[in-house]
Amino acid sequence: MRAAVCQLxxxxxRDHNLAVARDLLERAAAGGAKLAVLPEYVDFLGHSADAPRPEPVDGAFAAFFANAAREFGLWVHAGSFHEKGPDAGRTFNTSLLFAPDGTLAATYRKIHLYDVEIAGRISYQESRTVAPGTDPVVADVDGVPTGLTTCYDLRFPELYRALAIAGARILVVPAAFMLHTGRDHWEVLLRARAIENQCFVLAAGQIGDHEPRRTCFGRSMIIDPWGTVLAQAPDTVGVTFADLDLDRLETIRTELPSLANRRMETFPLR
Structure with missing residues (x-):
């Protein structure tokens, strides 16, 4: 399978963001990709006061990317968007996956939210404005089980192990990873998730400056189940490709059967 990660x-x-995303999807399809992944919050990054109204799963955002998937004959993971949440004060951070015929194949709501209090330094509570999802999701992408995650989820290996146990061969990570953490942790964590779960990892990131006073790391990449970085994006908006050798994945799992050797009676996954 040829895959592409799109860096925005x-x-x-919002309209400009979606237009750029569509252009990148067109480039992904022209480059032979079967699956293209967009970053977290494709719809909007900026001051919360200026944010567009959150939408339902069947709203205009979904229609836009369903049409793109259909037009380009492409599996489209539409990064994530601000979905209408459970109450007036919170949205969901939601990923939508579309099949090449434009049908909605899967919906995933980001589970882990970044809440931190460091006295005198930082106070940030993502959970004040975002409601957590509750359900891990593995979707069938052209016959390949694919686990869906988002950004901060990357720091919680139990989610990725649950996806691998559920059959995932590909793990998808749309993100808006911050520069100061990304330069030290992004690649390390992505490669760890690939190695320990013996899966391909497709990580599509936001790049550059955004309001209010934040800079995203970028460096979107595709990693194989051995932890080898197959492709990495330069520090600009664009599309990065790699071919996923699924036979090699099965060879790795056979020759280094760490998933099969798990001692679940000693360490049950709760």
Whole structure:
């Protein structure tokens, strides 16, 4: 399977963000990709006061990417968007996966939210404005089980192990990873998730400056089940490709059967 990760610099202009995303999907299809992945919050990154109204799963955002998937004959993972949440004060951070005929194949709501209090330094509570999802999701992408995750999820290996146990061969990570953590942790964590779960990892990131005063790391990449970085994006908006050798994945799992050797009676997954 040929895959593509699309790197964006989403800002406060929703229409412009979607137009750039569509252009990258077109380039992905022209490059032979069967699956293209967009970053977290494709729709909007900026001051919360300027954010567009959150939408339902069957709203305009979904229709836009369903049409793109259908037009380009492409599996489209539409990064994530601000879905209408459970109450007036919170949205869901939601990923939608579309099949090449434009049908909605899967919906995933980001489970782990970044809440931190460091006295005198930082106070950030993502959970004040975002409601957590509750359900891990593995979707069939052209016959390949694919686990869906988002950004901060990357720091919780139990989610990725649950996806691998559920059959995932590909793990998808749309993100808006911050520069100061990304330069030290992004690649390390992605490669760890690939190695320990013996899966391909497709990580599509936001790049560059965004309001309010944040810079995203970028460096979107595709990693194989051995932990080898097959492709990495330069520090610009664009599309990065790699071919996923699924036979090699099965060879790795056979020759180094760490998933089969798990001692679940000693360490049950709860």
């Amino acid at each position: 610099n989403s800002r406060e202009d």
